[in-house]
Amino acid sequence: MEHGSFTDNSAATFSLTEEDHTLANAVRFTLNQDPRVTFCGYSIPHPSNARVNIRVQTTGDPAREVLKDACQDLMLMCRHVRSGFDKAVEDFKASNAVKAMKIDSQDSDSEESE
Amino acid sequence: MGVDNSLRLDHFCHNFRVEVVRLTEEDMEFDMIGIDAAIANAFRRILIAELPTMAIEKVLIANNTSVVQDEVLAHRLGLIPISVDPRLFEYMSENDQPNEKNTIVFKLHVHCKRGSPRITVKSDELKWLPNGSELIKESRKVASDSASKPETYTSFSCSQDTLPEFANNPIAPKYPDIIISKLGPGQEIELEAHAVKGMGKTHAKWSPVATAWYRMLPEVVLLEEVEDDLAEGLKSKCPVNVFDIEDLGKGKKRATVARPRACTLCRECIRDEEWEKRVAIHRVKDHFIFTIESTGALPPEVLFTEAVKILEDKCERVITELS
Numbered sequence: 453m454e455h456g457s458f459t460d461n462s463a464a465t466f467s468l469t470e471e472d473h474t475l476a477n478a479v480r481f482t483l484n485q486d487p488r489v490t491f492c493g494y495s496i497p498h499p500s501n502a503r504v505n506i507r508v509q510t511t512g513d514p515a516r517e518v519l520k521d522a523c524q525d526l527m528l529m530c531r532h533v534r535s536g537f538d539k540a541v542e543d544f545k546a547s548n549a550v551k552a553m554k555i556d557s558q559d560s561d562s563e564e565s566e
Numbered sequence: 567m568g569v570d571n572s573l574r575l576d577h578f579c580h581n582f583r584v585e586v587v588r589l590t591e592e593d594m595e596f597d598m599i600g601i602d603a604a605i606a607n608a609f610r611r612i613l614i615a616e617l618p619t620m621a622i623e624k625v626l627i628a629n630n631t632s633v634v635q636d637e638v639l640a641h642r643l644g645l646i647p648i649s650v651d652p653r654l655f656e657y658m659s660e661n662d663q664p665n666e667k668n669t670i671v672f673k674l675h676v677h678c679k680r681g682s683p684r685i686t687v688k689s690d691e692l693k694w695l696p697n698g699s700e701l702i703k704e705s706r707k708v709a710s711d712s713a714s715k716p717e718t719y720t721s722f723s724c725s726q727d728t729l730p731e732f733a734n735n736p737i738a739p740k741y742p743d744i745i746i747s748k749l750g751p752g753q754e755i756e757l758e759a760h761a762v763k764g765m766g767k768t769h770a771k772w773s774p775v776a777t778a779w780y781r782m783l784p785e786v787v788l789l790e791e792v793e794d795d796l797a798e799g800l801k802s803k804c805p806v807n808v809f810d811i812e813d814l815g816k817g818k819k820r821a822t823v824a825r826p827r828a829c830t831l832c833r834e835c836i837r838d839e840e841w842e843k844r845v846a847i848h849r850v851k852d853h854f855i856f857t858i859e860s861t862g863a864l865p866p867e868v869l870f871t872e873a874v875k876i877l878e879d880k881c882e883r884v885i886t887e888l889s
Contacts, residue, residue, distance in 0.1 A: 454888075466888075468884065468887075471880070472611075473607075473611065474607075474608045474611040474612060474615075474616070474877075474880075475608065475877070475880045475881070475884070477604040477607065477608065478604050478605050478608040478877065479881075479884070480604065481602050481604035481605065485574050516888055519884075519888060520885055520888050520889070523881040523882075523884050523885045523888075524881075524885065525574075525575060526605075526877075526881050527878050527881045527882065527885075528575055529575070529578060529605065530874050530875075530877050530878045530881070531878065532578070532579050532582060533582065533584075533598075533601070533605075533874055534871055534874045534875070536582055536583065536584045537584045537596075537867075537870060537871065537874070538871065539584075540583075540584035540585060540586050540596065541586055541589065541867045543586075544586035544589055545589070548589075
């Protein structure tokens with residue numbers, strides 16, 4: 453739900469239902485990184501209702517597009533986090549397996565893989 | 567438009583690192599470097615409240631003559647962690663029939679005979695019923711076609727142990743030694759428990775983590791050279807041995823910061839007056855030390871991956887609503 457002006461679409465408040473600080477703070481952070489944004493913030497009108505208002509004011513671009521781009525950026529960051537994490541877990545498991553093998557084989561002088 | 571955003575994203579991708587410190591079946595500790603607090607907190611919140619799990623929700627009690635009241639017993643059963651992958655099941659809404667895709671049925675029947683000593687009912691007494699409920703629903707109408715199977719509280723169309731995931735590993739509580747109740751002679755508990763999928767947001771029994779937390783890496787900086795006696799004093803002050811003494815030769819010693827990660831920020835080292843100007847303590851703003859303790863349904867690295875996927879799904883939902 454977007455609350456804004458029909459004539460000026462560079463500033464709007466987006467009201468998201470079924471959301472809370474989890475998504476809103478992350479989106480606010482990504483919005484702040486965008487150079488087109490002059491003001492962005494979020495508020496929770498009442499803690500009992502699962503509703504979040506995100507305010508976006510830009511330097512001319514439609515606020516809707518800027519918010520969409522911020523969400524896209526957040527998605528890309530998440531994907532990057534996921535791949536980095538998976539790789540780190542794999543490396544850790546591999547290096548642990550190597551260490552276990554080195555302890556098992558008493559007379560090994562195998563090179564260490566880092 | 568795209569140029570500025572992609573520059574930032576490249577900057578993030580270039581600086582971001584994950585280092586796993588400890589990984590076991592039950593818990594893991596890893597470092598995320600180059601991320602912001604907002605996103606790290608989002609992951610923590612999702613891990614605690616928005617990852618689905620299976621937990622006992624409905625308890626059909628046929629007989630309970632123990633000292634533990636029905637509702638207390640049901641509450642305790644709900645908190646028992648069940649070792650099953652929740653991704654294999656679907657959510658059950660109010661209008662759904664309980665079937666093999668959204669319910670797991672357990673049975674508990676313990677009887678302490680007269681004359682025998684007291685028994686402790688532990689969670690390994692919960693037996694999995696792969697064919698569904700065995701309690702028969704009483705229907706008012708006199709069914710003339712009662713030659714067919716009597717109606718029970720669930721309608722399983724096929725047995726759950728025909729599914730490949732459960733064929734050789736039966737579903738059971740993760741820990742077999744959780745005390746559910748205690749029975750004296752002559753007391754009996756007979757009940758059926760139905761487990762469904764849910765999220766920690768609704769009730770904490772559905773939280774897949776014992777807990778998940780993060781802390782930021784402490785940074786201890788020596789503003790001036792701390793030598794000789796002062797160095798010894800500094801080293802002895804710290805209860806977790808963050809500082810070390812380095813010998814410079816000719817009897818001179820110097821204090822160095824050896825293990826900033828172990829620092830608990832107790833501030834013992836700057837408690838006295840003059841130490842404030844020699845030692846500065848703060849936190850590195852983008853280095854998060856995450857610890858995830860799983861209750862056993864899923865291993866911790868899978869939990870984190872699922873949490874990141876859930877954040878992606880949330881973003882996607884917002885994007886589709888905006889388009």
